[in-house]
């Protein structure tokens with residue numbers, strides 16, 4: 001029996017847990033079953049109590065105290081510990097039927113997505129045919145306010161693509177917190193961010209702002225405190241163009257829009273999730289009770 005799941009990932013504070021909560025609420029309202037797995041050992045508050053919680057296996061505070069690690073080292077240790085105790089996941093997930101959407105709420109440390117090969121191992125374990133065999137997709141969130149800073153937006157898109165290449169499961173990129181920017185961008189402009197458009201770097205409002213203010217930048221400034229020079233010099237521009245060119249060449253990244261406080265928006269993302277994991281194909285047709293015959297039984 002197949003199982004179905006989504007792994008909600010992305011940098012710190014992008015709205016992963018809020019999205020998980022909104023998704024669970026939406027599923028409940030639509031009479032669907034969710035199984036919420038918290039894999040963030042440092043998480044503290046939940047709108048919906050997790051059905052399975054990594055904090056019941058290992059506590060990041062204990063790890064930091066006992067092993068004298070900082071928060072990021074502590075998190076990596078917790079994940080290595082989880083990988084050595086995979087029964088913790090198998091025992092809880094094995095009996096779930098195909099009706100459930102298993103929602104994995106991931107931590108925000110970027111180290112987890114880029115520096116170490118733990119996530120690909122975890123995903124392989126969860127999706128392995130003949131074992132848990134979860135049809136899993138990744139939902140990678142990037143905060144929509146990033147589009148207001150072109151360099152940040154392209155760097156974020158590069159991190160999304162890197163996660164995509166690393167995990168090898170169906171992948172949805174999502175611009176979260178759209179409500180924060182919807183009044184600041186015209187629809188036409190937003191389109192250029194939905195699929196990263198390298199020409200965005202040619203009309204960076206930050207450049208125009210500097211020009212208007214008559215600020216001249218010394219791109220060769222040696223003073224590391226001269227952040228404006230570093231972040232707008234010719235070398236930085238070449239780097240951003242290279243990143244934008246790379247994203248265009250691969251042509252893999254495009255975004256869906258999400259406002260977690262808008263149920264319609266959450267529902268739309270859920271239909272994409274359902275589609276990529278082919279959730280509906282596996283559902284048994286449900287028998288709808290017919291009141292005419294109920295009395296005969």
Ligand SMILES: Nc1nc2c(ncn2[C@@H]2O[C@H](COP(=O)(O)OP(=O)(O)OP(=O)(O)O)[C@@H](O)[C@H]2O)c(=O)[nH]1
Pocket residue numbers: 011012013014015016017018019040106107108109176177178179180258259260261
């Ligand atoms: N305006 C707005 N704020 C949001 C939205 N989603 C989340 N937030 C806010 O963003 C902050 C961070 O949200 P979380 O859901 O905790 O983010 P996270 O990605 O789980 O954070 P970490 O687990 O610490 O990496 C909170 O203050 C949320 O209320 C959204 O769609 N719109």
Ligand SMILES: [Mg+2]
Pocket residue numbers: 016017018040043105106107
């Ligand atoms: Mg969170």
